[in-house]
Amino acid sequence: MISKEMKVSKLRNGAVIDHLAPGMAMKAIEFLGVRGDDSLAIGMFFESKKMGRKDILKFENRQLSREEINKIAVMSPEATVCIIKDYNVVEKFKASLPHEIEGIIRCSNPKCITNNEKVATRFVVQEKEPLLVRCQYCERAMHGNEIEFV
Amino acid sequence: MKQDLAKFMGTDVISIRDFTAEDILAILEYARKFENYKQPILQGRILATLFYEPSTRTKLSFESAMMSLGGSVLGFSEAGASSSAKGETVYDTAKMMDGYADVLVIRHPLEGAARRAAEAADIPVINGGDGANQHPTQTFLDLFTMLKTKGTLQDLHVGFLGDLKYGRTVHSLAEAMSHFRSHMYFVAPEMLRMPDHILAELREKNIPFMETERLYDVSAELDILYVTRIQRERFPDPLDYEKVKNVYILNEKLLEHVKTDLKVLHPLPRVNEIDTSLDKYPQAEYFQQSKNGVTVRKALLSLVLGVRQ
Numbered sequence: 001m002i003s004k005e006m007k008v009s010k011l012r013n014g015a016v017i018d019h020l021a022p023g024m025a026m027k028a029i030e031f032l033g034v035r036g037d038d039s040l041a042i043g044m045f046f047e048s049k050k051m052g053r054k055d056i057l058k059f060e061n062r063q064l065s066r067e068e069i070n071k072i073a074v075m076s077p078e079a080t081v082c083i084i085k086d087y088n089v090v091e092k093f094k095a096s097l098p099h100e101i102e103g104i105i106r107c108s109n110p111k112c113i114t115n116n117e118k119v120a121t122r123f124v125v126q127e128k129e130p131l132l133v134r135c136q137y138c139e140r141a142m143h144g145n146e147i148e149f150v
Numbered sequence: 151m152k153q154d155l156a157k158f159m160g161t162d163v164i165s166i167r168d169f170t171a172e173d174i175l176a177i178l179e180y181a182r183k184f185e186n187y188k189q190p191i192l193q194g195r196i197l198a199t200l201f202y203e204p205s206t207r208t209k210l211s212f213e214s215a216m217m218s219l220g221g222s223v224l225g226f227s228e229a230g231a232s233s234s235a236k237g238e239t240v241y242d243t244a245k246m247m248d249g250y251a252d253v254l255v256i257r258h259p260l261e262g263a264a265r266r267a268a269e270a271a272d273i274p275v276i277n278g279g280d281g282a283n284q285h286p287t288q289t290f291l292d293l294f295t296m297l298k299t300k301g302t303l304q305d306l307h308v309g310f311l312g313d314l315k316y317g318r319t320v321h322s323l324a325e326a327m328s329h330f331r332s333h334m335y336f337v338a339p340e341m342l343r344m345p346d347h348i349l350a351e352l353r354e355k356n357i358p359f360m361e362t363e364r365l366y367d368v369s370a371e372l373d374i375l376y377v378t379r380i381q382r383e384r385f386p387d388p389l390d391y392e393k394v395k396n397v398y399i400l401n402e403k404l405l406e407h408v409k410t411d412l413k414v415l416h417p418l419p420r421v422n423e424i425d426t427s428l429d430k431y432p433q434a435e436y437f438q439q440s441k442n443g444v445t446v447r448k449a450l451l452s453l454v455l456g457v458r459q
């Protein structure tokens with residue numbers, strides 16, 4: 001099913017991140033990083049019944065940790081992940097927001113210490129739906145639509 | 151009770167949000183012991199005051215608190231006098247203080263600077279004001295003043311008057327009061343209303359509040375009236391300032407419209423928003439409130455240093 005949608009060859013081992021918000025694929029790669037032995041297929045602006053448009057990422061030979069996947073949830077709460085082993089989906093789950101988000105999003109407050117000194121940002125997720133996060137430094141709350149990524 | 155208080159040893163005091171209702175009440179109750187109390191329980195301890203922007207009152211209040219408990223004080227006030235002028239981060243400066251002092255107070259124009267300092271330093275860090283964000287010892291002393299004059303924090307009817315948009319003291323105080331089932335009355339010109347995100351939080355907690363532009367709509371209900379200054383700089387159009395500046399000036403006439411045991415609070419310094427004619431009445435609590443600042447800071451220093459009476 002997934003391979004048909006993506007029009008690329010089946011994965012033997014690795015992970016597929018599906019239902020990424022359209023346009024988020026490159027951001028997601030930036031966060032997850034690409035290692036030497038990864039091979040990667042990127043699909044952007046695919047048609048989706050559920051979402052209208054969506055991005056898809058396929059990582060060959062890459063095991064994604066829960067932590068990494070949860071980072072993806074911050075930029076794309078609908079994202080789903082399939083772990084593939086020997087061409088079979090061995091695990092499928094929805095990304096879920098971590099309680100605390102470190103170093104992924106920028107604080108919207110120009111007077112925040114994180115925008116003035118070299119400090120990794122820390123946000124606590126106060127509400128998931130709709131998304132509301134609070135900066136642990138300046139305490140400013142930001143809604144999902146105000147979020148900018150580092 | 152003693153057991154409870156031991157947990158504050160080594161605690162940072164960064165934001166009133168870090169404290170539960172029980173914490174707040176335990177600290178305020180303990181602070182009562184420090185009124186007119188001068189014993190050298192903190193002898194040999196050093197408070198570092200890192201004031202990256204001037205705030206004479208806050209600095210003097212902390213210094214007085216530390217010295218009246220027998221401790222010593224060192225520090226700087228204004229960034230130019232410190233190494234931050236040479237580009238040192240808050241983190242590095244605070245970390246270095248571990249070697250110089252037993253507790254530090256930081257005041258900084260950037261929001262979150264105190265939290266950052268607390269990450270660096272092993273010694274307890276007290277936030278003396280970080281930009282427009284938090285000034286928790288001010289909130290503690292405001293609450294202490296209410297508790298002392300009213301005997302309780304529960305079910306109080308509290309009016310907030312003046313600049314409710316930019317005034318950080320009123321934001322923190324309203325958030326803290328929401329622990330105690332209070333009724334809140336926000337009296338401000340349309341341009342300086344309480345921010346929506348704070349009203350939303352109150353709604354979520356089912357805290358009854360109302361907003362009005364006219365003090366006399368609500369003055370008869372109040373147990374506490376918390377006054378803040380309306381600053382000319384907040385108004386892009388000077389005409390807008392002229393329209394509101396005299397509307398929110400309190401004088402003796404206020405007393406015809408209030409409960410006799412109303413207490414008027416103000417974080418000081420005042421400019422003209424409370425006429426001096428009010429000072430002689432028992433409702434004027436603001437100078438006592440300022441004295442309470444030293445009392446509360448003595449208690450907090452004693453708690454975070456783990457040396458209690």
Ligand SMILES: [Zn+2]
Pocket residue numbers: 107108109112113114135136137138139140262
């Ligand atoms: Zn921030």
